[in-house]
Amino acid sequence: MPQSLDFSSPEGFRSGFVTLVGRPNAGKSTLVNAVMGKKVAITSNTVQTTRHRFRAVLSRPDFQMIMVDTPGLHKPHDALGEELNTSALKALEDVDVVAMLIDATKPVGTGDAWVAAQLARARARKVLVLSKLDLVDAQTVEKMRAAAAELAPWDHVIACSGATGEGVEDFVGAVVSCLPEGPRWFPEDMDTDQPLEVMVAEFVREKILRSFREEVPHAIGVRVEEMNYSRKKNLDSIRAIIYVEHDSQKGIIIGKRGAAIKQVGIEARADLEQLLGTRVYLDLNVKVKKNWRKDASQIRRFGYGEGL
DSSP states (O other), rough: OOOOBBHHHHHHHHEEEEEEESSTTTTHHHHHHHHHTTTTTTOSSSSOOOOOOOEEEEETTEEEEEEEEEOOOOOSSSHHHHHHHHHHHHHHTTTTEEEEEEETTTTOHHHHHHHHHHHGGGOSSEEEEEOOOOOOOOHHHHHHHHHHTTTTTOOOHHHOTTOOOHHHHHHHHHHHHHHOOOBBBBOTTTOSSSOOOHHHHHHHHHHHHHHHOOOTTGGGGEEEEEEEEEETTTTEEEEEEEEEHHHHHHHHHOOOOGGGHHHOOOOOOHHHHHHHHHHEEEEEEEOOTTGGOOHHHHHHHHHHHOOO
């Protein structure tokens, strides 16, 4: 937990850290975006979408809630998977609240039980979140509540939908009720502690995850090589490299006559202009880095997991 800075706060002000954990695609990043009311985390239906552990800061007059979004916990198949699990489990340490998300559209299973067992190491208060409420009926939610209640002793059980916003304020209220009185840890106008270059790289990677299927998305790593801002033109010029593991993947990402990479650039640029508040020139190149997901040093070079 960072050292407290001298940001004034009123008497009775609550502040603290809540780590979001769960299996892949449980809806953690979607919930973070819903709480923040803006896009700070990328989302897709691809496993391992979230590779960075980062903080999103919700500041209101009477509290400051710092959410720690983590990679989904899963059975790892390579060094990248092991690194992402390590990152997620590290985030259970020294926080005030742990919120475990369970996808309400799927039965509670052994994977959820394993994640819940990891929470035993955390001394934090515990909140269970049944996510994707918009996709299930009330009867299913009650069955899920009963099944999930057996996984751990929960301080609160909340059902919500990050997609529609239903129940999101209930989640915020439950977490805040578990936070201690304390100072503002971050400036009121700070939304996230993610470096800008990391956010830019992630927004590009999101478009690839949404555009391609099978093994290609997992083999993708994106790194921003250069960012320059022209005040005269109100233009951010960004050069980024998309790394893949094999030549065949490079061809897929580029597409026929460059059509696929061009579409990725168009979609990413729209999000980046909203993020940066400027016009954006985005130069994307694709390079091959053989089997980088099996190399811990390469994984850290990309800034994934504990290497961030």
